Amino acid sequence: xxxxLEVLIGGLLSGVLYAxxxxxxxxxxxxxxxxxxxxxxxxxxAALTFVGFQEVLPGWTGxxxxxxxxxxxxxxxxxxxMIVLGVLTEKIVLRPLVNQPHIxxxxxxxxxxxxIEGIAQGVWGANVRGLDLGxxxxxxxxxxxxxxxxVSKFDVVAAGIAGVLxxxxxxxxxYTKIGRALRAVADDHQAALSIGIPLRHIWVIVWGVxxxxxxxxxxxxxxxxxxxxxxxxxxLKALPVLILGGFTSVPGAIxxxxxxxxSEKLAEVYIGPFVGGGIxxxxxxxxALVFLLVRPEGLFGEKHIDRV
Amino acid sequence: MFYREAGQFKASYQADQQIFPxxxxxxxxxxxxxxxxxxxxxxxxxxxxxxxxxxxxxFSLAALGLNILTGYAGQLSLGSAAFMAVGAFGAYNxxxxxxxxxxxxxxxxxxxxxxxxxxLFGLPSLRIKGFYLAVATLAAQFFIVWALVKFPxxxxxxxxxxxxxxxxxxxxxxxxxxxxxxxxxxAVVVILALAAKNMVRSSTGRAWMAVxxxxxxxxxxxxxxxxxxxxxxxxxxxxxxxxxxxxxYTYLGTVEPEGFNLDLSFKILFMIIIGGTGSIMGSFLxxxxxxxxxxLLDNFVPSLLGDLVSxxxxxxxQLIVFGAMIIFFLIVEPHGLARxxxxxxxxxxxxxxxx
Numbered sequence: 062x063x064x065x066l067e068v069l070i071g072g073l074l075s076g077v078l079y080a081x082x083x084x085x086x087x088x089x090x091x092x093x094x095x096x097x098x099x100x101x102x103x104x105x106x107a108a109l110t111f112v113g114f115q116e117v118l119p120g121w122t123g124x125x126x127x128x129x130x131x132x133x134x135x136x137x138x139x140x141x142x143m144i145v146l147g148v149l150t151e152k153i154v155l156r157p158l159v160n161q162p163h164i165x166x167x168x169x170x171x172x173x174x175x176x177i178e179g180i181a182q183g184v185w186g187a188n189v190r191g192l193d194l195g196x197x198x199x200x201x202x203x204x205x206x207x208x209x210x211x212v213s214k215f216d217v218v219a220a221g222i223a224g225v226l227x228x229x230x231x232x233x234x235x236y237t238k239i240g241r242a243l244r245a246v247a248d249d250h251q252a253a254l255s256i257g258i259p260l261r262h263i264w265v266i267v268w269g270v271x272x273x274x275x276x277x278x279x280x281x282x283x284x285x286x287x288x289x290x291x292x293x294x295x296x297l298k299a300l301p302v303l304i305l306g307g308f309t310s311v312p313g314a315i316x317x318x319x320x321x322x323x324s325e326k327l328a329e330v331y332i333g334p335f336v337g338g339g340i341x342x343x344x345x346x347x348x349a350l351v352f353l354l355v356r357p358e359g360l361f362g363e364k365h366i367d368r369v
Numbered sequence: 370m371f372y373r374e375a376g377q378f379k380a381s382y383q384a385d386q387q388i389f390p391x392x393x394x395x396x397x398x399x400x401x402x403x404x405x406x407x408x409x410x411x412x413x414x415x416x417x418x419x420x421x422x423x424x425x426x427x428f429s430l431a432a433l434g435l436n437i438l439t440g441y442a443g444q445l446s447l448g449s450a451a452f453m454a455v456g457a458f459g460a461y462n463x464x465x466x467x468x469x470x471x472x473x474x475x476x477x478x479x480x481x482x483x484x485x486x487x488x489l490f491g492l493p494s495l496r497i498k499g500f501y502l503a504v505a506t507l508a509a510q511f512f513i514v515w516a517l518v519k520f521p522x523x524x525x526x527x528x529x530x531x532x533x534x535x536x537x538x539x540x541x542x543x544x545x546x547x548x549x550x551x552x553x554x555x556a557v558v559v560i561l562a563l564a565a566k567n568m569v570r571s572s573t574g575r576a577w578m579a580v581x582x583x584x585x586x587x588x589x590x591x592x593x594x595x596x597x598x599x600x601x602x603x604x605x606x607x608x609x610x611x612x613x614x615x616x617x618y619t620y621l622g623t624v625e626p627e628g629f630n631l632d633l634s635f636k637i638l639f640m641i642i643i644g645g646t647g648s649i650m651g652s653f654l655x656x657x658x659x660x661x662x663x664x665l666l667d668n669f670v671p672s673l674l675g676d677l678v679s680x681x682x683x684x685x686x687q688l689i690v691f692g693a694m695i696i697f698f699l700i701v702e703p704h705g706l707a708r709x710x711x712x713x714x715x716x717x718x719x720x721x722x723x724x
Contacts, residue, residue, distance in 0.1 A: 096500045153696075154696055154700075157700040158699065158700060161699075161703070163499060163500070164445055164499060164500075165699055165703060167445075167500060167503070168638070168642055168695065168699060169695065169696050169699045169700075171635060171638070171695065172639075172691070172692045172693070172694070172695025172696040172699065173692060173696060174692070175688050175689070175691045175692030175695070176688070176689055176692030176693055176696065177692070178685075178688050178692075179685040179686070179687070179688030179689035179690075179691075179692060180685070180689060182685045182688070183685035183686070183689065187685070297507065297631075300504045300507060301504065303504075304501060304504055308500070336519065339515060339518075339519060340515070342511050342515055343508060343511035343512040343515050346504065346505075346507055346508030346511055346512070347508050347512065349504060349505075349508070350493055350504075350505050350508045353493055353496065353497050353501060353505065354493060354496060357496050357497050357501065
């Protein structure tokens with residue numbers, strides 16, 4: 062039972078990170094109908110930019126290396142880079158492709174992901190870098206003492222950050238003027254345009270927010286596993302999360318992430334040994350696939366209606 | 370002036386139903402095939418045959434397979450490399466386990482294995498479409514590669530799943546040099562390309578296109594979507610499977626499951642985007658483009674820009690160019706190189722007259 066709980070909690074915590082990446086997808090999909098395959102590349106780009114600035118800033122400004130000033134300055138610069146990236150994407154890629162079929166936009170974002178990966182590595186180099194957020198990767202003591210369950214402190218903090226982020230995004234969506242505009246655009250582009258919501262500004266904001274989410278996700282993943290090319294694969298892990306949760310639902314992304322995270326770890330531990338292990342790589346997809354057969358629109362997605 | 374079909378009358382049903390109804394097309398295709406079959410083996414050196422022509426042909430076949438599924442039937446797939454892997458490992462096992470297995474039969478059987486797996490992973494397409502289906506094919510991609518690595522039976526218990534292909538021997542003739550391998554690849558590709566060209570204008574092909582354009586409407590006019598989609602998956606996977614078998618046997622010689630990764634699938638997808646979705650010719654143009662582009666970049670970029678940019682940038686230049694090309698083509702010419710060729714033909718038809 063102990064072991065089961067440990068695996069479950071570990072899975073849920075990594076699921077929070079999947080949810081974080083999936084959240085970036087959902088934001089963009091809701092507002093512009095673009096299935097942004099480049100989200101993984103954006104995570105990579107953001108993390109690499111952050112680490113890169115952290116490395117070069119002390120030399121440029123004379124600030125103390127590893128200090129909090131460098132940290133926040135690098136964070137701000139990375140955030141600005143992500144927003145610039147979002148604006149450029151909207152201007153160069155999406156605007157000429159307005160009104161194209163979804164699949165065309167999807168393929169364009171595959172191209173975009175190659176472009177971003179190439180630029181990121183071209184600017185900052187391809188070597189793996191460590192990223193230190195100052196959180197120790199040690200078991201939480203009181204939980205260890207009281208019930209003998211090993212849960213990494215890092216994972217808990219990461220999940221906390223993700224939780225705060227998700228909650229604040231939900232509040233932003235629900236209670237602010239921008240949030241209302243975003244929801245209006247998500248519902249119906251034309252209706253939103255006709256009541257005077259500037260579609261382009263909204264798209265820029267959405268890509269900016271998605272960039273911010275990518276930066277947070279990239280920093281947490283990067284601190285966990287090092288900032289490296291493998292970060293781009295987080296996007297692939299986020300796909301089954303989206304299918305489970307539905308493409309248009311923020312809560313769906315979170316619940317889907319938790320389910321995928323927990324089930325893949327449980328499957329690895331309990332089913333894995335019978336088939337030779339390593340099933341983590343495909344289990345989420347098959348789970349999503351089976352799920353699709355039963356409920357094609359996902360847990361919280363809108364039901365798809367064919368219009369003739 | 371050069372491409373006028375005026376004066377070419379079709380006096381019989383047979384003449385009306387030819388694959389290439391215009392005389393210039395027929396001559397051009399024959400000339401092209403003859404050139405590649407008779408002239409190229411003589412003038413091309415080993416490097417060209419081995420490193421450029423054979424992979425271009427093989428990827429053309431794989432792109433053709435994906436084009437049937439994505440371009441004609443409208444079902445986006447991100448798992449073509451996995452189906453290639455099934456074909457390669459299928460053919461390998463048939464050759465290995467059955468004594469005296471003829472090579473051509475083995476690659477056809479390998480292709481059929483891929484078709485069977487393709488149908489299995491195509492089943493979800495009956496209920497889901499678009500990105501959802503793309504994710505379903507990702508499941509195929511990861512599952513198949515995992516299965517080939519995890520079950521050593523597939524690779525005859527070799528370490529790390531690497532297989533070395535057997536010698537190719539057809540009717541006592543050993544295909545061991547690049548020239549003979551090239552000829553074999555060319556023959557298979559030409560036959561399958563002709564079959565595909567024929568198939569897409571048959572009732573099956575028209576049904577694919579109807580489903581692609583609007584599946585509800587297709588269903589209303591009496592096309593069975595399930596059958597049509599599954600046939601598309603089967604044929605497409607068969608083509609990819611044969612391409613995979615050739616990839617193992619005539620191109621690389623040693624393959625491992627990890628070689629058929631998602632990147633390869635994307636590469637094939639890029640081929641049909643750049644070449645032109647829904648075009649047989651586009652598959653060839655796209656494959657040639659994607660195979661040649663990195664070679665060109667590797668050879669010319671360092672010498673042109675070597676001093677201006679850092680070394681790490683040059684190695685990433687490929688990624689950037691690939692990505693930019695995809696976006697460029699999708700924006701400027703969504704129907705790809707094949708469409709440019711089409712426009713060229715229209716122009717040639719009138720030139721040098723204004724109308």
